[in-house]
Amino acid sequence: MSERVSRRAFGACLALLAFAAPASAPRLPELPSPDLPPALRGLWREGVLVARGARSVVVGHHTAPGSLDDLARRADVAGLRVAAVLGGPVRPLVVVPGSTEEAAELAGVARLDGLAAVADGGRVIVVPEFFAMLNPTGKDVVLAHELTHVAAGTDHLPxxxxxxxxxxxxxxxxxxxxxxxxxxxxxxxxxxxxxxxxxxxxxxxxxxxxxxxxxxxxxxxxxxxxxxxxxxxxxxxxxxxxxxxxxxxxxxxxxxxxxxxxxxxxxxxxxxxxxx
Ligand SMILES: [Zn+2]
Structure with missing residues (x-):
């Protein structure tokens, strides 16, 4: 991509914001790292959670707030929406770090404050604190937006x-x-x-x-x-x-x-x- 990180900010987009719901504890069993796709091994030193949708894979830090299987369902929907425009199939890979700082580290940037998610190479990185502030419609819009960057690329474009x-x-x-x-x-x-x-x-x-x-x-x-x-x-x-x-x-x-x-x-x- 021409910019290392493409981003969608919602600081002032009221249509997509909701008051943050209290974070629920992850409900998926913790999987040992060898069960991860090779590209994701070593992502975090501690264990990670993996949720699989029909077409999507969501990999989350074991302290990631919210439900990863809900995110996998939303990633499936986003994948279908992107495929409807670009052609398919689109198979989303979504990474959910434990904090904004960890998301920035993964994306290789200094700060991600105010961003709900970023497209980084072939994956969408969720910024957990800000993503949690979006209403359900907003989450779907953000995922489809970032997944479009992943699927379509941004090189050489205004x-x-x-x-x-x-x-x-x-x-x-x-x-x-x-x-x-x-x-x-x-x-x-x-x-x-x-x-x-x-x-x-x-x-x-x-x-x-x-x-x-x-x-x-x-x-x-x-x-x-x-x-x-x-x-x-x-x-x-x-x-x-x-x-x-x-x-x-x-x-x-x-x-x-x-x-x-x-x-x-x-x-x-x-x-x-x-x-x-
Ligand atoms: Zn964008």
Whole structure:
């Protein structure tokens, strides 16, 4: 991946947040490390828990809060949602560390504060404290989002396209009204402010300093991809994504009769129409 860690933050996305439920103790038996797939051995010195879904494997630290088999069921659903867009089969591997610090260590980054999960190579790493704060719908959206990064890759793409595409897949079957899922952006539009350009790295780098800007960056990117699917069909969106990985986004847009400027103008109209 072009960025080592792709991430989905929900600091200000109210649609997906719920008050944290008390963590329940793991209910699965602890398995000795030799029962793990070879790639996961040595992940933690102490024992780990393994939950298997129909298509997914969830590996959790023995102190990981929450139910790993619930996560395996959700990972199965996320895998089906991703496969419905990208083609399948998609076989999720989800890792649940014992803490945010351990998640950051696994992902090879300094901090993961405020992130619910990250895509790292071929796996999704859950950030336990923040993932636990999401409501059930939010958990499904986050898992499908990160799994999209894992399955589709992000190399050679502008951030609006790979984050917007991951949210397109994440929200596609979530049943959340667009004004709810894009609440922060909707408030801006109602106040008469439309984004002038597709969100770039600076907007996504806002993190803890400006969580509302970060939330809007995801929403803007999501609606750009949602516009492409609504207007030209989902197959065109997926084809554009694949083509942009191969030849760059400008040539990929051009071969579909678009340019970044034309897409931007039509995306702004779409944002206004969807959220005003
Ligand atoms: Zn992402």
């Amino acid at each position: 951030v609006w396209l790979y984050e917007g595409f991951a949210d397109y897949v994440g929200y596609r079957d979530a049943g959340i009204p667009v004004r709810t899922a894009a609440a922060e952006l909707a408030a801006e539009v109602r106040a008469g402010r439309l984004p002038s350009e597709l969100p770039g790295p600076a907007a996504f780098a806002a993190d803890g300093r400006d969580p509302e800007r970060l939330a809007r960056a995801y929403q803007e990117a999501w609606l750009a991809c949602r516009f492409l699917a609504d207007r030209f069909g989902e197959g065109t969106l997926v084809g554009l994504y694949r083509a942009a990985q191969a030849v760059g986004v400008d040539r990929a847009l051009h071969s579909r009769g678009l340019s970044t400027a034309a897409l931007t103008a039509r995306w702004r109209d779409y944002v206004r129409a969807q959220l005003a």
